[in-house]
Amino acid sequence: MSETTYEPSADPEDVGVGEHLPATVTQKSLNADILRMHARPGKIWWSVFLLDLLILAIGGLAERNQIVYGIGVAGHTRPVMWASYVTNFVFWVGIAHCGTLVSAILFLFRSHFRRAVYRVAEAMTVFGVMTAGLFPIMHLGRPWFPYWLFPYPTQRQIWPNFRSPLEWDVFAVTTYLTVSSIFFIVGIIPDAAAQRDQAKNRFHRLLGWIFSFGWRGANYQWKHYYSAYLYFAAFATPLVLSVHSVVSWDFAMAQVPGWHSTIFAPYFVAGAIFSGVALVINLLIIIRKGFKLEHIVTIDHMEKLAKLVLLTSTIVGYSYLCEFFCAWYGPSKFERDMFWDRFFGHFWWSGWIMFTCNVIFPLLLWFKTVRRSTVPLFIIMLFVNVGMWFERFVIIVSSLAHPFNPSAWGVNYKMSWTEAAILAGSFAWFGMFFLIFVRVLPAFSIAEIKETLVPPMRRKAS
Amino acid sequence: MNLFKPLFPLIDKLIAGPPAKFTGVMGVYYYVDDVTETVRTLRQTGHGNLRVFSPVPYHDVERALDQGTSIVRWVTLGGALLGITGGFALCIYSVTSWPLVVGGKELISLPPFVVIGYESMILLGSLANLFGMLALTRLPEVKAAAPWDPRFTEDRIGIWVPCAGETAVKVRELMRGHGAEEVTVHA
Numbered sequence: 001m002s003e004t005t006y007e008p009s010a011d012p013e014d015v016g017v018g019e020h021l022p023a024t025v026t027q028k029s030l031n032a033d034i035l036r037m038h039a040r041p042g043k044i045w046w047s048v049f050l051l052d053l054l055i056l057a058i059g060g061l062a063e064r065n066q067i068v069y070g071i072g073v074a075g076h077t078r079p080v081m082w083a084s085y086v087t088n089f090v091f092w093v094g095i096a097h098c099g100t101l102v103s104a105i106l107f108l109f110r111s112h113f114r115r116a117v118y119r120v121a122e123a124m125t126v127f128g129v130m131t132a133g134l135f136p137i138m139h140l141g142r143p144w145f146p147y148w149l150f151p152y153p154t155q156r157q158i159w160p161n162f163r164s165p166l167e168w169d170v171f172a173v174t175t176y177l178t179v180s181s182i183f184f185i186v187g188i189i190p191d192a193a194a195q196r197d198q199a200k201n202r203f204h205r206l207l208g209w210i211f212s213f214g215w216r217g218a219n220y221q222w223k224h225y226y227s228a229y230l231y232f233a234a235f236a237t238p239l240v241l242s243v244h245s246v247v248s249w250d251f252a253m254a255q256v257p258g259w260h261s262t263i264f265a266p267y268f269v270a271g272a273i274f275s276g277v278a279l280v281i282n283l284l285i286i287i288r289k290g291f292k293l294e295h296i297v298t299i300d301h302m303e304k305l306a307k308l309v310l311l312t313s314t315i316v317g318y319s320y321l322c323e324f325f326c327a328w329y330g331p332s333k334f335e336r337d338m339f340w341d342r343f344f345g346h347f348w349w350s351g352w353i354m355f356t357c358n359v360i361f362p363l364l365l366w367f368k369t370v371r372r373s374t375v376p377l378f379i380i381m382l383f384v385n386v387g388m389w390f391e392r393f394v395i396i397v398s399s400l401a402h403p404f405n406p407s408a409w410g411v412n413y414k415m416s417w418t419e420a421a422i423l424a425g426s427f428a429w430f431g432m433f434f435l436i437f438v439r440v441l442p443a444f445s446i447a448e449i450k451e452t453l454v455p456p457m458r459r460k461a462s
Numbered sequence: 463m464n465l466f467k468p469l470f471p472l473i474d475k476l477i478a479g480p481p482a483k484f485t486g487v488m489g490v491y492y493y494v495d496d497v498t499e500t501v502r503t504l505r506q507t508g509h510g511n512l513r514v515f516s517p518v519p520y521h522d523v524e525r526a527l528d529q530g531t532s533i534v535r536w537v538t539l540g541g542a543l544l545g546i547t548g549g550f551a552l553c554i555y556s557v558t559s560w561p562l563v564v565g566g567k568e569l570i571s572l573p574p575f576v577v578i579g580y581e582s583m584i585l586l587g588s589l590a591n592l593f594g595m596l597a598l599t600r601l602p603e604v605k606a607a608a609p610w611d612p613r614f615t616e617d618r619i620g621i622w623v624p625c626a627g628e629t630a631v632k633v634r635e636l637m638r639g640h641g642a643e644e645v646t647v648h649a
Contacts, residue, residue, distance in 0.1 A: 027517060027617035151552060159556035163567070163574040171581040179588045186592065189601075190615070194517070197612035202473045203466070209477045213596070214603030217614055219527055221599040222519035227532030228595035232588060235542075239584045246577060450518045456617075458493040458641060 022295050027450050030296070031198050034444050037291050038195075038204050041439060044290075052431045059425010062418045063138060071141050073418045080400045080413035085139040087392040088423055091275070092132035092430075093173065093247055094268075094388060097240055098276020099125025100180055103187070104236035107229075113304045115448040116297050119191075120287065121280045122184045123443070127433040128276075129177045131426050136169075138422065165249045172246035179239055183232050189215050189225070191442035207440055244272040251395065257338040258399030261326065267319035274312035274358070275388035278381040281305050285378045287438060296444060299372050306371040309384065313362035316391075320355065338402045346411040347398045350390050357387020484609050484648040486624040489637035494520050496641030497619045501526040503636060504623060513608055515620040523619075534594040541590020542583050549582030550575055609648060618643070 025033075041049075066073050076083050102121040106114040137146045149170045153159050160167050193215040196208030215221065248268035251259040281302060288297040327339040343351040361383045364370045371377065401411040437443065491497045497514065501523060504512055514523055553575040561569055596602070608622040621642075623633045630647050637645045 031616050151556075153556070153559075157560055158562070159560070161564075162553040162556060162578050163564075163571060168574075168577040168581075171578055171585075175581045175585040178585060182588055182592050186595070190517075194615040196477060197615045202470055205477055206473045213601040214479075214606075215599075215601065216603065216606065216608070216610065217515050217517060218608075219514040219516075219519075219523065219529065221601075222516070223524070223529050224532045224534050224595050224598040226519060228534045228538070228591050231535060231538045231591045235584045235588050235591070238580075242577075242580060242584075246581075447518050455494045455520060455522075456492055457495050459495055 021298070021449070021452060025295060025453065027453060030446055030449055030453075031194050033293060033296060034191075034442050034446050035195060035198055035204075037293075037438055037443055038199060038201065038440065045435070045439070049432075049435050052428045052435060054428075055424050056428035056432060058421050059423075059428060062421035062425065066138070066418055066422075067143060071139075073416060075414045075416040075419055077412050079403050079405075079408045080397055080411070082139075082396050082400060083413055084393075084415055084419040084423060085135045087389065087396050088426055089132050089135035089139075090247055090268075090392040090396070091389050092128050092135070092426065093176075093244065094272035094275045094392075095279050095385075096125045096128030096132060096176070096180070096276065097244055097269070097272035098280050099123070099128075100176075100183070100236045100240040101273050101276065102280070103183060104233040104240065107233040108237060111304075112452060113301050115445055115452055116301050117280065117284060117305065117444075118448075119187065119443055119445050120283055121276070122180070122187060123434065123437050124276070124280055124283065125180045126177075126184050127430050127437075129173065129180060130433065131430045133173060133177065134426065134429070165246065165253045168246045169250055172243045176239060176243045179232075179236055183236055185211065186225075186229065186232065187445060188441060189213060190217060190447040191445060193217065194446050195442055204440065211441065241269055244268045251399075256399050256403060257332065257334040258342070258395065258402070261323065263319055263322055263326075267316070267323075270312050270315035270319065271358075271388060271391060274309060274316050275385055277305055277308045277312065278384035278388070281309065281381045282378055282385070283434070285374045287443065289374070291438075293444070296449065299374075302374065302377060303368075303371045306365050306377055309381070310362055310365040310371075313358060313365070313384070317359040320359065334404050338399060341402045342394055342398050345398070346401065347394065350394050350398065354387050354390040354394050357383040358391060361387075480605050482606055484624075485626045486608070486622055486648055487630050487633040487637065488609050488611070488646045488648065489621045489623075489642035490611060490613065490644040491619045491621065491642055492617070493641055494522055494619070497621060498522045498526045500621055500637060500640040500642070503640065504621070504633070507632075507636070509623050509625070509633065511624055513622045515608070515611075515614040515622070517615050517617060517619075520619075532598065534591065534598055537594030537597075538587055538591040541594075542587030544590075545586030546579045546583035548586065549579035552582075553578050609646070 074083070074085070099118070099121040102114050102118045103125075106118070136149075137143045140146060149160070149167070151160055151162075151167075151170075160170075188211050190212075192208045192211035194208070196205055196212050199205045199208055245265035245268065248264035252261055252264035254260060284297055284302065284305075288294050324339055327335045330336075342348075343355075361380050364376065364380060370380070397413060401413060402409060489500065491500070497516075497520070501512065501514065505526075505528075514527065516523065550572075554570055557569045563569065600607075608624075611618065611620055614620050621637065625633055626649060630649065634645045634647055
C-alpha cells in the first residue's frame with residue numbers, strides 16, 4: 001500500500017462564522033429536517049390553502065366577467081389605459097427577480113449564505129413570472145390571442161416589429177421564465193434524489209423519482225452538474241439585469257413625461273431586487289417558524305438578506321431623488337409639472353405611500369437589532385412590498401394621467417372591483433403554487449447546505 | 463382509506479427500476495479521507511473505471527479522481543453562439559423579407575435588435591447547457607449502472623469498482639483495510 005501524502009481539509013468551505021450551522025445539524029438530520037416538511041398537512045395549512053383557493057376563485061370570476069363583458073369592466077379610462085394590470089405585471093416581474101439574484105449572482109460571488117435560502121427564492125421567481133405573465137394577457141382586449149405576440153409571420157408574411165419594446169418584453173419574459181424554471185429544476189435534482197430515497201410517503205418518493213431524473217450522485221455527475229450550474233448562473237446573471245431593464249424600456253422608450261428617462265433600467269432592476277428580497281424574507285420567516293427550521297435558516301441568513309434590502313432601498317431612494325432633480329434641473333416644463341403632480345396632485349397619496357414605505361421605513365434596517373428580530377423585519381418587508389406596488393402605480397398611472405395635453409389632466413381613473421379582485425387573485429395564484437411546493441418538493445437545498453457542514457474526516461488536518 | 467393504494471406496486475416498481483445484474487465490489491464509507499485514500503490506491507493499482515457516489519461533491523475526492531474539466535462549456539458556447547446569430551438573423555430576415563419603412567428608420571437598425579439577439583443567446587445557451595449536462599451526466603437514468611444504496615443521498619459515500627474473481631477479492635480486502643464500513647462483492 002502506498003504511503004499517504006494527502007492532506008485532508010477538515011473544514012467546510014470558507015464561510016462566515018454565522019453561516020455555519022449548529023453542531024447538532026448533521027447530514028442525516030438535515031435530510032430528515034427538510035423532508036419533515038412533507039408530513040401530512042395540519043389544520044392551519046389546509047385553512048390557509050382553502051382561503052387561498054377561495055380568493056383565487058373570486059379572481060377567476062372577475063376575469064371571467066372581463067372576458068364576457070369586455071375590458072371596459074376594468075377602470076381603465078383614457079389617457080390611463082395602462083393601469084392596474086401593467087402595474088401588477090411590473091410588480092410580479094420585480095418579485096421574480098430576487099430568486100435569480102440569490103441563486104445566480106450570489107453563487108458567482110461565492111456568497112455561501114445563499115445556500116440556505118435560494119430554493120425558496122427560486123420558487124418565488126418561477127411562480128412570480130407565472131403570475132406576471134398572466135397580466136399582459138388579461139390586458140389584451142382579446143385574451144385568447146396572446147400567441148400573436150410571438151415571433152411568427154402573419155398570413156400576409158408580416159413579422160412582429162422587433163424594434164418595439166413590447167416585442168423585446170416577449171423575448172425577455174419568456175426567456176426569463178424558461179431559464180429560471182430550468183435553473184430551479186436543475187437545482188432540485190440532487191435533493192429530489194434524497195427525497196426519492198428517504199421519503200416515507202410513496203407519493204413523495206414518486207415525485208422525487210421524477211424530479212431527480214435518476215440522479216445517483218456519481219463523481220462524473222457532480223463534475224458536469226456543477227460545471228453546468230456555473231454556466232446557468234453565468235447566463236442568469238446578465239439575464240436578471242436585462243429583463244427588468246427591458247421592462248423599464250416599455251416606459252422609457254416612450255415620450256410620456258415621467259417615463260422618458262435613462263435612469264429607468266438601473267432604477268427598475270434595483271427596485272425589483274428590493275421587492276423580491278423583501279418578499280423572500282417574509283416567506284422565509286413564515287416557513288422557518290411554521291416548520292421549526294430556525295437552526296437551518298438562521299437569523300444570520302435573515303440579517304444578510306435584510307442588508308440586501310437596505311442596500312437596494314438606498315439605490316431606489318437615490319433614483320427617486322435623481323428623477324426629481326432631473327425634472328427640476330431639466331428643460332421640460334411638462335416633466336416638472338408631472339413630478340410635482342406625483343406628490344401634490346390627484347394621486348398624491350400613492351406618491352407618499354411609495355416614498356414612505358420604500359425609503360423611510362427601510363431606514364430602520366440600519367439598526368442591527370431590527371435586522372435580527374423577525375417581527376419588525378416581517379412588518380418592514382410587508383411595507384416594502386406595499387410601497388413597491390405603489391411605486392409601479394405611481395410610475396404608470398400618475399404619469400399617464402398627466403401627459404403633454406392639459407385637456408387630458410382631468411384624472412378619472414379608479415380601480416374597479418374587477419381589477420381589485422384580479423389583483424387579490426394574483427396573490428392567491430402565487431400563494432397556491434407556493435403552498436403546494438413546500439409540501440411536495442424540498443424547499444431548501446439539502447445538498448448545498450450539506451456543503452456548509454464540516455466533512456466527516458477520520459484524521460483531522462494538522 | 464387510500465384511493466391510490468392500487469398504484470403502490472407500480473410506484474415501487476418505477477422507483478426500483480428494471481432489474482439489473484452487476485459484477486464488481488461496492489464499498490460503503492463514512493469518512494471522506496478514507497474514500498480519498500481508497501480512490502488513490504485503487505487508481506494506482508489500475509482500477510481507473512471506478513465510481514464514487516456521494517451526497518455532496520467533495521473536493522478532496524475530486525482531486526484524488528483527477529477527473530479534469532467538464533466539456534459542457536463547449537456545448538453551452540455552441541448554443542449561445544447559435545442563439546445570438548439566430549436572434550439577429552431573425553430580425554434582419556423579418557425586415558428584409560417585407561421591407562416596410564416606418565418613420566424613416568433604417569430597415570436593419572441593429573441597436574434594437576441587440577435585445578432580441580441578447581435574449582436569444584441566453585435562451586439557447588441555457589438550453590444547450592441543460593441538454594449538454596443531461597447528456598454528460600447520463601440523465602435521465604432509468605437503469606442503474608451500479609448497485610444503489612439510498613444512504614448515498616444521506617451521509618454515506620460509495621465506491622464501486624467493476625471487477626470479478628480474484629481481483630474482486632483483492633479490492634474487497636483493500637477497501638476493508640481503508641476504513642470501509644461495508645464491502646459487498648457482486649458476482
